[in-house]
Amino acid sequence: MKISTPNCDNCVFTEELGRDFNIRQKSQGLAASIRNFIHPSYKLVEAVKSLSMKIGSGEIVGFLGPNGAGKTTTLKMLSGLLFPSRGKVEVLGYSPFSREREFLSQISLVMGQKQNLWWDLPPVETFEIHRSIYKLDEKDFKERINELIDMLEISDCLETQTRKLSLGQRMRCELAVSLLHRPKVLFLDEPTIGLDILMQKKIRKFLLEYHARFKPTILLTSHYMDDVAALAKRVIVINNGLKIYDGLLSDLSEKMQPEKIITVILNSDTFPKIEIPNVTPVSQEGNLFRLKAPREIVGKLAASLYNTGLTIDLTIEDTPLEDIIGNLFTENSDFLKFRKNL
Amino acid sequence: MFSQLTIITKLWKASIIQAMEYRGSFMFSIVANFFDFIFGLLQYLVFFTAAKSIAGWDSDNMLTLYSVFMFIYSLQFIFLYPNIAALAEMVNTGGLDLLLSKPVDARLFILLRKISLEELGSLCTSIVLFIWLISKGAVLITAQSILLFLISIFSALTIVYSIYITLTALAIMLEKMEDASEFIWSLFSFCRYPTDIYPSKIKFLFFTFFPIAYISTVPAQTLSGLGSAKPVIYGLIISIVSLLISSAIWKKTIKSYTSAGG
Numbered sequence: 001m002k003i004s005t006p007n008c009d010n011c012v013f014t015e016e017l018g019r020d021f022n023i024r025q026k027s028q029g030l031a032a033s034i035r036n037f038i039h040p041s042y043k044l045v046e047a048v049k050s051l052s053m054k055i056g057s058g059e060i061v062g063f064l065g066p067n068g069a070g071k072t073t074t075l076k077m078l079s080g081l082l083f084p085s086r087g088k089v090e091v092l093g094y095s096p097f098s099r100e101r102e103f104l105s106q107i108s109l110v111m112g113q114k115q116n117l118w119w120d121l122p123p124v125e126t127f128e129i130h131r132s133i134y135k136l137d138e139k140d141f142k143e144r145i146n147e148l149i150d151m152l153e154i155s156d157c158l159e160t161q162t163r164k165l166s167l168g169q170r171m172r173c174e175l176a177v178s179l180l181h182r183p184k185v186l187f188l189d190e191p192t193i194g195l196d197i198l199m200q201k202k203i204r205k206f207l208l209e210y211h212a213r214f215k216p217t218i219l220l221t222s223h224y225m226d227d228v229a230a231l232a233k234r235v236i237v238i239n240n241g242l243k244i245y246d247g248l249l250s251d252l253s254e255k256m257q258p259e260k261i262i263t264v265i266l267n268s269d270t271f272p273k274i275e276i277p278n279v280t281p282v283s284q285e286g287n288l289f290r291l292k293a294p295r296e297i298v299g300k301l302a303a304s305l306y307n308t309g310l311t312i313d314l315t316i317e318d319t320p321l322e323d324i325i326g327n328l329f330t331e332n333s334d335f336l337k338f339r340k341n342l
Numbered sequence: 343m344f345s346q347l348t349i350i351t352k353l354w355k356a357s358i359i360q361a362m363e364y365r366g367s368f369m370f371s372i373v374a375n376f377f378d379f380i381f382g383l384l385q386y387l388v389f390f391t392a393a394k395s396i397a398g399w400d401s402d403n404m405l406t407l408y409s410v411f412m413f414i415y416s417l418q419f420i421f422l423y424p425n426i427a428a429l430a431e432m433v434n435t436g437g438l439d440l441l442l443s444k445p446v447d448a449r450l451f452i453l454l455r456k457i458s459l460e461e462l463g464s465l466c467t468s469i470v471l472f473i474w475l476i477s478k479g480a481v482l483i484t485a486q487s488i489l490l491f492l493i494s495i496f497s498a499l500t501i502v503y504s505i506y507i508t509l510t511a512l513a514i515m516l517e518k519m520e521d522a523s524e525f526i527w528s529l530f531s532f533c534r535y536p537t538d539i540y541p542s543k544i545k546f547l548f549f550t551f552f553p554i555a556y557i558s559t560v561p562a563q564t565l566s567g568l569g570s571a572k573p574v575i576y577g578l579i580i581s582i583v584s585l586l587i588s589s590a591i592w593k594k595t596i597k598s599y600t601s602a603g604g
Contacts, residue, residue: 021600076601079443083597097597104445114436120360129356132349133444161363 010090011185011217012055012078017087018241019048019073047073049241050087057184058215062222062232062249064325070241071221075187078219079109091185105134108183112190115170116177117162123173124158127180134181141180148176151206168199175203179210188220192227204230225321237328244328249321257319257327260298262291264305265313272308276301287312346447354457357424361459368459376463379412382534383471397538398568402480405471407536407562412468414498414557415530419461422506425453426522429513438514439601449592453506482567490574494561497574497581501556504584505529511588511595533558549573553580 022042026032048070055061065071076082077089080096080103089096094103117126131141149155152172157165165173171191179186191207192200204227211218211231222228228235228249235252237245245252261282266272269287276297282290293301298316305311361368386408390401399407429452432438441455442448475481509522537548537555548555556577563569 076439081439081442081601082599099442099448101445104443107443109440109443111436111440114440116440118356118360120363121356125356125359129349129352132345132352133446135345 010054011057011059011092012053012219013088013090014074014078015052015088017048017051017074017077017089018046018085019070019077019082020085021045021047046241048077048238051238051241051243052087053236053243053246055217055219057217059234060211060218060220060232062220062228062235063238064221064228064235065238069238071238072189074238075109075189075219075221079107079187080104081109105181106184107187108178108181108185109187110175110178110189110191112171112193115162115174117170117173119163120161122159122161123154123165123177126162126173126177127158130177130180136181144180144182145176148179151209152176153202168195168202171195171199171203172206175206182214183216185217186219188218188222190222191220192222192224200224200226207231225325229321237325239328253318253321253324254295257324259292259294259319261317261319262293262298262301262305263315263317264289264291264311266308266310267312268310272305272310274301274304274308276304346450349446350450350454353451353455357455357457358459371458371460372463375460376467379464379467382412383408397536399536399538399566402475402478403562403566403568404536406475406481406566407558408534409468409472409475410495410562410565411530411533411558412464413472414495414502414561415533416461416465416468417499418502418506418526418530420458420465421454422502423523423526424456424458426506426509426513426526428456429510429522433514436601438599442596442599448596449507449510449589452510453503481565483565486571487564487567490564490571491561494556494564494574494577497577498557498561500581501553501577501584504581504588507585507588507592511591514599515595529554530557536562549576550580553577553584556580 021044023045024036025041025043026036047068051070051074063071063074073082077084078091078096080099083097092103092106094100096103116130117123118129127141127145136144149158152175154169154172154176157169157173162170162173175191188207192203195203207218208231210216218231220227220231233248233250235245235247235249236243237252259280266287266289269284271281271284271289276293278294278297279301280292282292284290291301302314302316305314383405386401386404389396389404394400396404429438432441432452438452441451444451472481476483505526509525513522532548532554537545537559540548545555548559555573560569560573560577564574
């Protein structure tokens, strides 16, 4: 049933969405197993506690969090696989768990560790099955599949058994199968997991091209921050089933890490005296020095270093995104302290 | 419904192509199952060297029962069994997640997505045996008996389908249930013989709470002149009730599905 609410402008809408699991507990050893067999004990785990978010049509949003934060559970609720324990959820104006065919025809779920492709058959056979599932006529099917084959560069592996394909080839074929019906909403759960850097880049490039052409709404989870940085302007960060950040990735970077890293190579292994406050040394390897300084004085610091006449090379970088996100989840992070004070 | 059947037909085609990738194993399975049929048949013939009838069933009646049994058994083995055999792995690896995210009838797809032609030999031989029984006049052919036979075959298939839905739901709910196949073997081993051979209390059980009598005994009775319309009607009612109960169990299972990982 399509829901008519004011939230229909939002492609994905959740309000205090939550999902609990009863997880069976067992201590180590045979005696504990026997006790547990007779009197099983369960622990209630709130995989997602309360999650409210709105994602507009055509947005790409990075969905981040450590392992067990509730990312995949949320994606499964949004795609109608899991029934929520509480809260509201709408995707394209539908209640996902009603699992209406009209709704399921407009979404796609890609899971990096699970596959749609038939293991013993070449990908062309799976494409044909998906053509029937999504009721594509011959003309549309040919046009779409040829387009995806070109974009993903998979023409050489279409007729090879899936089990004989490399992980990278398999993932690209997996994307082709999942996008054949041109979904309006695409849930990507770790699409580049296990792939080498070159293949990760290819997948990212493809996703950007695909989004530019067809404008699907994309919700992406990935542990590779390069994926998120390349694809998503906005990120939603969750931890322990709760949202802890929702906003621009660039803002997160600025708010969480107001300092920059300056790497400088000098023609001496002694660092010159510079009268600028708030500059912190990070490391030294011979004549290579790393410093941390607030964003507003970085320019001044760089100029001072060049003026010494000792500088051979100098680079200014943001703190790696992995470190920024990682810092969000540490017990004593500035961000958590800030949240507690609110 | 038609579009769902078109997709399932394509999945079957893919299953056959997949099975043919392992040519030797494919051929061996068909031949091995054909011999299984022949040995089963010989077992019946051995009985009748010592007795003229078993619980009122003569050799022709027993062969009718055997052809009906093998027909139903082969059909379930071809269309349903391969799917339940693969289900536990599908639940544990999360493959079920991807299937549930497709715009298809999930129950139909989980139960019928794969096909195994291993019992094709037995299916064909059961039909040949049945035609031979008709040609030698061992089967009662009247408008009423044919109608009752068709209704009872429909009920038998519906009951088997309902049992599979329930077992599939249990496999999803319990996440690990490799022994579902053992249950199916046991169930069908009871169906090899007429329920008349069992004591009355067990017989009552087979006509009510554990309705295996309707899988082979009742259809065979309609063509052997051993039964009446009453058990056929009961069978139809029980098959519809089974389908409704199994559908309710299925809906509840999908609602409480916890998926694998994440």
